[in-house]
Amino acid sequence: QVQLVESGGGLVQPGGSLRLSCAASGFAFSSYAMNWHRQAPGKEREWVARISNTGGTTSYTDSVKGRFTIFRDNSKNTVYLQMNSLKPEDTAVYYCYAPRWDSWGQGTQVTVSP
Numbered sequence: 001q002v003q004l005v006e007s008g009g010g011l012v013q014p015g016g017s018l019r020l021s022c023a024a025s026g027f028a029f030s031s032y033a034m035n036w037h038r039q040a041p042g043k044e045r046e047w048v049a050r051i052s053n054t055g056g057t058t059s060y061t062d063s064v065k066g067r068f069t070i071f072r073d074n075s076k077n078t079v080y081l082q083m084n085s086l087k088p089e090d091t092a093v094y095y096c097y098a099p100r101w102d103s104w105g106q107g108t109q110v111t112v113s114p
Helices: none
Strands: 003-007 010-012 018-025 034-039 046-051 058-060 068-073 078-083 092-098 108-112
Touching: 003 092, 018 034, 018 092, 018 108, 034 068, 034 078, 046 068, 046 078, 058 068
Parallel strands: 010 108
Antiparallel strands: 003 018, 018 078, 034 046, 034 092, 046 058, 068 078, 092 108
């Protein structure tokens, strides 16, 4: 059974940083790409970042390019999202997603506020 568990969210001031983690289990993690998505209040869920199975290829939505970094540690079955220079508009619930399995984590809240 595929399971994704996010952690690392919280309250941070504008300009601050957070690192989100997503621990995966139930599948061969190192064989599959992973995504991060987010959903702000009153808005649809949107794709944020993607990483290939080896970590060698990454992509980002335009609004986070240069500020967020997705990376993974296949020895720990974990994918991360390092978020720097956070803005109030980054406030959202952040979700880990395994596209191959169409499986979502429970989400972790990120709030950027003075």
